[in-house]
Amino acid sequence: MAATSVQSLSVLLQRSTVDDHEEIVKACNAALKKSKRDIEVQHVKTVALLKLDRFEDAIRVIEEGGDALKQRAPLEWAYALYKVGKLDEAIELAASSAVGRGAKHVEAQAAYRAEAFHRSAEIYAALLAEEAELSQERNDLRINSRAALAQLHWTGQSSGVSEERPSREDLEAFETTYDLACGAIARGELDQGALLLRRAKELCKSSEDLAPEDKVAEILPIAVQQLYVALRLGKTEEAEQLAEGINVEEITELSTKRIAQSNLLLLPNAPSNPYLLHKQFHQTPKSTDSDKLFSFQNRTISANSHAIDLLVRKFDGVARSTEKVLSKQSAPTTSPDVNTLSVLNVAAHAQDVTPKTTLKKALPLLERRPQDVGLVLTIVQLHVTAGNVSSAISVLEAFFKLLDECISEADQDVRFNPGLVSILISLYQQQGRRHHVKTELAKAASHWQQRPHQSPSLLRAAGASLLHSSDTSDIKIASEIFAKLRETDPADYFATAGYVASHATTDPERVKSEADQLTPVQELTSGIDVVALENAGIPSTSTMAPTAPGLRRKRGADDKEPPARKRVRKSRLPKNYDPDKKPDPERWLPLRDRSSYRPPKGKKGKQRAADRTQGGIVSEKSEESSTTTAAPVSQPKQGGGSSKRKKGKGKR
Template identity: 35%
Template sequence: MSASTPASLAVLLQNLSLEENQDHEEVLKHANNILKNSSDPQTIKTRVVALIKLERYDEAIKSIEQAGGSGLEFEHAYSLYKQGNLEGALAISPDVISTERKQRALKQLQAQAHYRAENFQSAIDLYEELSKLPPLVENEEYDLRVNLGASEAQLSFVGKDALRPKRRTTAEDLQQYESAFNTACISVARGDLNGALMLLKTSKKLCRSMEGASEEDIQAELAPLIAQELYVLIKLGKFEEARELYKSSGILDTNDEPVKLIASANCYLTSPTPNPHVGLRVFEALEKRPQGSQKPFTFQSDILEQNTTVLKLQAGKENAALASAKALKAKNSNNYTISSVVASIELQSADSTAAKSIAKTLKEAAGKELDSTSDIGIAFLNIQNYLKENNVTSAVAVAEGLLKELEGEPEKRYTAGLVGVVAGLYTLQGRKAKVKAELEAASTYWRSTTHPNAAVLLATGTAELFSTNLQDRTTAASIFESLVASNPTPLSNAGYIASHPAEDMPSKIAQLTPIATLLKDINVNSLLEFGVAAPPTKKRALETAPKSQSKARKKRKIRLPKGGIDPNKKPDPERWLPLRDRSTYKPKGKKDKKKARDLTQGGPVADKDGDTEMIGGNTVTKVMPTQTSTASKNKSKKKAGKRK
């Protein structure tokens, strides 16, 4: 080889193939030898491709930059993408590429870069644009459909697909396991867990039936499907079935570390008695997850970090939990879930459980730990505590104070959840005008944005329909028109028809579910047998049952002494007598003694004539008063008269 000329090396290099089964190190060696004496563009390209095949992306980028990059735009963008420099890959414009084939390749690469950068709507726009063009390579149409489905699934997971048309499952989606899996993920994101479970099982079946794939490849492809199925089973509350699948699926043997650890973390939650220390070890292993293309999306990593924070709190590591909470809040100020962790830590040392005292403690925590007194999560906790005490006025005051602090941040101020809570509080107070004003303000804001919130618009349009004002009904019609144009659902169609004259839209009425379909599962005969339900009256119902069948009176509970009954102690024989008739009775004062002597059985009793009486078998003589005593008595009366 050393005696060969550069020309002969170039000819040899052109005959070499850069397929997977070739020795790319040998190709790179030949290319380097040629480039010592020549700067042939084809040789430079071959060297760059060999470096990419060997995953030496830094050297490939350096080689492209030294060559000027002309004709190597796709290779440059691909190397930047694999290196994790998504912005650099997106900065290379497809317009500088002359051939249509490479332009399309670069657009697909940029769509994938948008996907990894979590710009899912941009990725969807590019894939839809490419899908409208005729395919240039084999299986391109299928690949575009699969990638489009994956982007739609991620858009659903982040909750930004509210106004996108809901695509139904088609026969094409069930032909390959990738498309069936993407459709299942969309169902998971939209809350249709039973439908997602059926699609995941179909996807697993299609994956196992792949032709020409080794058992090792099939198991690698099954791993993410099984991990998603485990999640769905847990969400459905089928913990036993999830544990059985986790043990029997062999997912712990996969080489996909992120999938294996996420599945382990989810299955930890199904344990009857989860140990937070064991859970922490699992989640700490997740922190060592690979980066690049296997890096979890932000919404996934945030949930993992939140779970880790909660586990630290459950394990008694309050300082570590508080530090994690503050780090999460600093990274994402709109993450209000983590506020509950801070609240739990702060309230552990609170002295009072009154809502007013808790609100003061949490307000100090919001300013000290979260660096914000307008934390929506903390405000919701305070509102809930006040409502538990039936103190709606204070709950409304907290909500209105929060709204005032968020006036400069309309995206937070008109969050769908916050608008719903405020409207609900005003409804409890019967303030219909305030409810209407709140919904109208939220609707006005969201309609001015590029991604309106469908839930807020639907609630506003429904509220406007009940108004007798013509302007309000016009507003409702406009709202439902925008909803039907972007995402025609049964609710939006019904609202559209209700806000417009029925004679102007026979086509819209035809889209509503027929009454026969709505009533097909109702048994009219059984309803007639049960009769018409009526609200209970205030009057007592007449007793139809005889008195003998009336409810027996509850027996009075026998009261025993505090110390119990001593079997060795003789009971008091006078315990049945009234207290005053017992021998141990000792009345208080002279009058009480005299009264007791007169009333006690066996005491002296005098008749009118002063005769003696037999008292207890003894003769008692009644003593008559003397003259002296009578005179003194009269004297005392006279003295009393003089004092008058």
């Protein structure tokens, strides 16, 4: 058997070239007809099939080879599983069975496609740290590492991840420049992202390592990203110019093609007919296997699809499809995928009506799905839009009270989710309810201090709020919060300042060394003109902030503007009207209620004034007069038939 394997391999090597993998497969098939269990030939055939991108066939050959071939070629097996979209199996196999840098690359790539971006970034960082083994991998590792960090920003998981500043080497390759641009866009730095995208496109055009057709394939995704940024910035003319250079049919990746088609339909010159819009949106088929959209991309595309369905009045279909997914959610969740469907479900039930009617449609849904976070936030938003902040607070407080009764840790994490807590706090602040703000922040901070994954921004807000309290227990909690933040990040000056402030009145000697690390007050106030501040006076403040539509801030006496005078027709004015004369402000009151009214003098006038006095002494005479002048009450007649007249004969 060994001699046959060696002879077969020598024949294969003689008949093969660098790119002639089809001939290798044919030779392997001929050899396997003579010996079906030849592991060497099966291994060579597997590699050739992978080179030809025939991943399903490669998996079939490995499975037919049995455990012997699987143990011999775990790297090839893991790579084939990764390429057909079996990501969990590929990650497990690459992490356990396969060894070497190749297996680490496959695990990192599979983790990237499985949206385990933290794990992917960790593997690439470890591979980059092995300087002796880098050789030709350095460029690919830098590109993939930057891509994983950009995805962490897109998914909002970048907190706690250390990211190096871009080097000159990163800005000299169009791939890494493009990844840096994606990271900037994900962080909301759209202008910076637009500059980096332009640089990436120019670097790609001037690259000497790419063929002309390869340049076109690489520039198209960059142009699609530029179109997205231009639309976000509201630069419609620039977006239309970019759209002219994007040919959707030339995009090979289905995921990129679908994104491009969706963004092109947002241009002002897109079809205004919703039915034509619906047809064009669904022209691109859905991507599969390793070319799938990421969840945050698929969420937007799915929301756009439902929105277009609503435009063509497919209300029942959207309601049923979203209800089917939402009915499977038994517990509250902060998943954007689920909560976006809740908003669309409300829109489908409302059927394109006014916000007031939408609220009436949404409230019965809340009775059926009381733990639906997306539905709760939709109702809160509708109340705020209508200017009814108190009702919005009541809805959110009732939802929190429902979650307070749950004992599950996952439910408690939803209850104290920083986003939900910040919404309630902002509503409290609009009504000036400072005590409620402090109480809510204290409860949220107490919860997250016991969790391994904390929210630094929420803890900072809670600590700063508790410092304004006069209660010693609140000051103690603030001290614990800032101490925890300092342990996590010793360079956090905000946490250091809060820690010093929490001990300033009780134990100043304990924080003397920390206070010396802070910037002196004299340096902070050196540029302030005290005299100018005193001359400017004290600005007026208000507890009401006009942040919500329909709400108006209460003005002070000096803050009022004179109302605009209304123009009145001359036909409505009296004959003796004098425009220079100020009219009597009490002219609309009854005569006796005006300040200028004086009761008539004399005996009758005094008597009337006494009768009108509330709480005064009532005379018997006036009481008798009121009794005699009262209208008689009709009562039923009683008694005998003598009072009745006899009816005449024959009269009925």
